Amino acid sequence: MNIVFIHQNMPGQYKHLAARLAADPANRVVFITKRTDREITNVRRLTYQPSRAVRKDAHPYLVSTESAVLHGQGVARLLMGLRGEGFVPDIIVGHPGWGETLFVKDAFPAVPYLNYCEFFYRAQGLDVGFDPAAPVNIDTVLRLRMRSTPLLLALEACDRGISPTVWQRDSHPEAFRSKIAVIHDGIDTGALRADPAARFELPDGTVLTRDDEVLTYAVRNLEPYRGFPSFMRALPAILEARPRCHVLIVGGDEVSYGAPPPPGETQGKTWREAMLAEVPVDPARVHFLGHLPYDRYLAALKVSRAHVYLTYPFVLSWSMTEAMALGCVMIGSDTPPVREVLQHGENGLLVDFFSPRAIADQAIAVLADPGAFAPLGRAARETAVERFDLARCLDRQIALIHEMAGEMAGR
Numbered sequence: 001m002n003i004v005f006i007h008q009n010m011p012g013q014y015k016h017l018a019a020r021l022a023a024d025p026a027n028r029v030v031f032i033t034k035r036t037d038r039e040i041t042n043v044r045r046l047t048y049q050p051s052r053a054v055r056k057d058a059h060p061y062l063v064s065t066e067s068a069v070l071h072g073q074g075v076a077r078l079l080m081g082l083r084g085e086g087f088v089p090d091i092i093v094g095h096p097g098w099g100e101t102l103f104v105k106d107a108f109p110a111v112p113y114l115n116y117c118e119f120f121y122r123a124q125g126l127d128v129g130f131d132p133a134a135p136v137n138i139d140t141v142l143r144l145r146m147r148s149t150p151l152l153l154a155l156e157a158c159d160r161g162i163s164p165t166v167w168q169r170d171s172h173p174e175a176f177r178s179k180i181a182v183i184h185d186g187i188d189t190g191a192l193r194a195d196p197a198a199r200f201e202l203p204d205g206t207v208l209t210r211d212d213e214v215l216t217y218a219v220r221n222l223e224p225y226r227g228f229p230s231f232m233r234a235l236p237a238i239l240e241a242r243p244r245c246h247v248l249i250v251g252g253d254e255v256s257y258g259a260p261p262p263p264g265e266t267q268g269k270t271w272r273e274a275m276l277a278e279v280p281v282d283p284a285r286v287h288f289l290g291h292l293p294y295d296r297y298l299a300a301l302k303v304s305r306a307h308v309y310l311t312y313p314f315v316l317s318w319s320m321t322e323a324m325a326l327g328c329v330m331i332g333s334d335t336p337p338v339r340e341v342l343q344h345g346e347n348g349l350l351v352d353f354f355s356p357r358a359i360a361d362q363a364i365a366v367l368a369d370p371g372a373f374a375p376l377g378r379a380a381r382e383t384a385v386e387r388f389d390l391a392r393c394l395d396r397q398i399a400l401i402h403e404m405a406g407e408m409a410g411r
Contacts, residue, residue, distance in 0.1 A: 215308065
């Protein structure tokens with residue numbers, strides 16, 4: 001089978017899927033991306049760059065649309081090059097988020113296209129307008145509608161879609177949901193297991209173990225979309241109530257989603273700097289670890305007594321499912337993507353996203369009596385194995401790919 005993957009940040013969600021398919025000598029796998037520094041064994045990488053930057057005088061509502069067209073054009077040229085070589089895919093699998101897949105059906109009209117349906121932008125009911133600290137104006141609403149243009153075109157063009165959670169599927173227009181399968185990317189629950197002997201060494205040489213009171217928080221970047229301000233505002237009460245507690249904060253200072261701190265005293269600062277100006281904490285007990293290598297990140301979670309995961313109504317982070325697989329006692333925001341996975345008092349604890357007091361109260365309770373809450377950690381792992389196990393998810397993804405390729409062969 002000939003398979004083409006498309007993702008500007010190779011491998012993205014296709015790390016395990018592309019590797020599994022490429023391991024079969026009966027398959028020829030091509031990966032189209034902007035990345036030039038990553039390889040997957042037995043995968044042919046083709047790279048592109050947009051032919052130019054978005055015009056400086058582009059209408060503000062059309063900046064993202066023009067960027068999408070330029071990305072789609074770059075990918076289309078590579079697809080036409082494959083066609084010129086005589087390479088005809090049996091299926092194309094791609095992420096539409098940057099416009100890369102806009103023209104796949106024009107390059108290969110008869111080839112089935114499996115669209116990654118991660119999230120659909122809307123001005124009401126999802127992330128935008130959720131946080132009172134980030135008010136929405138009419139320009140935001142109109143710009144957001146245009147930002148959804150490449151996503152809508154990909155939905156119309158694709159033969160099938162795939163979404164990691166029900167809530168993320170349902171962010172898409174109802175007319176297209178019937179062709180979107182819900183299959184998670186998968187996490188390696190066999191490798192991700194609790195370790196009673198786990199150790200985590202801090203930069204100052206202090207070693208933390210499972211016997212210590214450790215509260216963890218891990219995200220790609222420290223920002224409001226992942227509840228960083230609420231978490232920081234909860235810390236003074238936690239640190240006062242639990243004087244032996246250490247807090248491990250994993251995450252960088254960039255902005256993945258949303259915006260940097262607003263104008264005023266915080267302008268030009270990172271969210272970490274802005275929140276530390278508001279909420280000073282003891283650096284001997286609150287440890288900002290930045291981005292960690294994957295093994296160090298897992299080591300931090302393995303010594304966790306309580307793990308806090310907060311999010312806007314937005315895509316569910318891999319970090320939450322990984323923490324669950326490790327058996328962490330989860331304290332999650334009572335927001336739709338988290339509620340789909342965590343049930344309060346059954347496999348985790350839910351708290352008001354905007355309530356530092358509620359976050360603190362739950363964290364203090366777990367830190368004070370880990371034995372009483374240990375069943376929640378075990379139940380969280382059971383949920384992770386049942387719903388997110390990598391082997392099961394890959395089997396379902398590959399079955400869908402074979403089904404789609406078979407449908408084309410039978411036409």
